Amino acid sequence: MREFYDVIVIGGGNAGFGVSAIAHEAGKSIAFIEALDFGGTCPNRGCTPKKVLVAAAHAMHEIERAATHGIELGKPRLDWAKLIQREKDLIGFIPNAMYELAEKRGDVFRGTARFVGPDSVDVDGQVIQGRNIVIATGSKPRPLPIPGAEHMITSDEVLSDPTLPREVVFIGGGVIAMEFSHVYARAGVQVTILEALQQLLPRLDSDAVAALRAETERLGVAVKTGVSVTAIEKTADGLDVRFQHEGRDQSVTAERVVNGAGRIANIDGLNLEAGGVDHDGLRILIDDMMRSTSNPSVWVAGDAVAHSAQLSPVATYEGQIVGHNIVNGPTKKPDYSVIPSAVYTVPALSSVGLTEAEARERGLDVAVTVSDMSGWFSVKTYAESAAWSKVLVDQNNDRIVGAHILGHHGDELIHLFAMAMRHGIPANDLKTSLYAFPTFAADVKSLI
Numbered sequence: 001m002r003e004f005y006d007v008i009v010i011g012g013g014n015a016g017f018g019v020s021a022i023a024h025e026a027g028k029s030i031a032f033i034e035a036l037d038f039g040g041t042c043p044n045r046g047c048t049p050k051k052v053l054v055a056a057a058h059a060m061h062e063i064e065r066a067a068t069h070g071i072e073l074g075k076p077r078l079d080w081a082k083l084i085q086r087e088k089d090l091i092g093f094i095p096n097a098m099y100e101l102a103e104k105r106g107d108v109f110r111g112t113a114r115f116v117g118p119d120s121v122d123v124d125g126q127v128i129q130g131r132n133i134v135i136a137t138g139s140k141p142r143p144l145p146i147p148g149a150e151h152m153i154t155s156d157e158v159l160s161d162p163t164l165p166r167e168v169v170f171i172g173g174g175v176i177a178m179e180f181s182h183v184y185a186r187a188g189v190q191v192t193i194l195e196a197l198q199q200l201l202p203r204l205d206s207d208a209v210a211a212l213r214a215e216t217e218r219l220g221v222a223v224k225t226g227v228s229v230t231a232i233e234k235t236a237d238g239l240d241v242r243f244q245h246e247g248r249d250q251s252v253t254a255e256r257v258v259n260g261a262g263r264i265a266n267i268d269g270l271n272l273e274a275g276g277v278d279h280d281g282l283r284i285l286i287d288d289m290m291r292s293t294s295n296p297s298v299w300v301a302g303d304a305v306a307h308s309a310q311l312s313p314v315a316t317y318e319g320q321i322v323g324h325n326i327v328n329g330p331t332k333k334p335d336y337s338v339i340p341s342a343v344y345t346v347p348a349l350s351s352v353g354l355t356e357a358e359a360r361e362r363g364l365d366v367a368v369t370v371s372d373m374s375g376w377f378s379v380k381t382y383a384e385s386a387a388w389s390k391v392l393v394d395q396n397n398d399r400i401v402g403a404h405i406l407g408h409h410g411d412e413l414i415h416l417f418a419m420a421m422r423h424g425i426p427a428n429d430l431k432t433s434l435y436a437f438p439t440f441a442a443d444v445k446s447l448i
Contacts, residue, residue, distance in 0.1 A: 008130035013040020015136035015302025018319020030106030038098035052087040068383035080164035115275030139263035139303035148232030170260035173200035177260030205355040208404040289330040347407030350414040354402040
């Protein structure tokens with residue numbers, strides 16, 4: 001193997017492969033460094049295996065609603081061990097497939113990377129140099145300074161444990177907690193969510209989150225916000241989670257306690273000081289082109305970027321931006337203004353663009369259309385348990401600036417709104433277009 005490369009990519013996930021696709025096509029020499037499994041968090045320990053569990057929750061949800069359609073069924077039982085095995089079977093090929101792709105694009109180093117100079121990286125005792133070094137190390141669970149935090153598990157264990165617990169407490173009401181709570185609840189687990197802030201999913205529209213919270217509580221999930229967790233203690237009955245809520249000391253006992261407080265950039269083991277890479281302990285300081293502000297040889301992409309959304313497509317996109325800037329010079333900036341996303345509860349909460357609060361803060365004159373679709377014919381036809389939307393339109397130019405949909409196939413419909421936003425299609429054009437009927441998409445014109 002070489003000792004010097006045009007591009008060293010630290011991390012074998014979506015961001016790293018986004019960089020390598022551009023650099024490889026341009027004929028650049030590439031070194032991949034990966035300490036765990038190629039593919040990164042999303043396909044191995046995140047969105048891809050999680051969707052296998054979510055698909056099972058969807059099936060349970062459909063069975064729950066079957067009687068509305070005149071279908072009589074017995075009480076279903078989810079075999080958790082078989083579901084976890086199915087998940088493992090479906091994703092088992094990914095690390096090797098991604099490893100083979102990495103080998104086609106460059107040299108592969110297995111191990112932990114640490115900077116030993118501005119252009120040099122040590123990989124378990126072997127030092128290599130690079131004209132460009134890309135930090136694409138992904139994210140890790142946010143540590144919680146709670147006495148007894150060592151008793152918590154993460155989403156990794158949720159996705160690998162074949163034993164279904166009786167009770168689960170999520171500390172933190174983020175995406176991980178919301179999605180897994182909907183799976184667990186439908187499997188018969190007693191679930192409690194303890195969130196420090198007053199709102200679950202604090203980055204999302206407050207009204208949309210309120211609608212999702214109501215559906216979550218309908219499933220039997222206990223949700224408490226404004227909570228301060230004070231300790232986790234192991235007892236003969238399980239794990240005792242102590243917390244303060246509404247001025248009272250309370251506790252709940254569970255078989256599993258899950259860290260649901262989100263994830264942070266995985267950068268603390270890189271020895272950034274030796275690389276001359278400025279950071280504040282949580283984030284690497286980068287410019288608009290995704291380059292280190294202190295070392296122009298270093299770039300950052302994916303979940304290692306602290307300010308952008310931790311989404312698989314965003315990681316790939318940022319990697320491609322970095323790849324372009326390495327090959328062609330720093331000329332391209334990422335545009336985060338239109339990023340559709342979904343929280344894969346059942347039903348899903350999907351969003352794109354601004355929340356209503358963000359639009360008001362920017363001083364936009366927005367028309368806000370809120371639709372409780374529970375009484376709509378399309379909703380009743382498919383016996384949806386929750387269907388709600390909010391669409392924001394700038395009245396000065398008839399452009400959609402935000403859309404939020406709970407249920408109603410919103411995780412697919414949100415892309416119509418994203419397409420309109422990205423390409424400047426007026427809201428009225430979306431409203432007056434012809435749609436196949438009866439479809440969920442045909443309701444889009446009534447959501448604006």
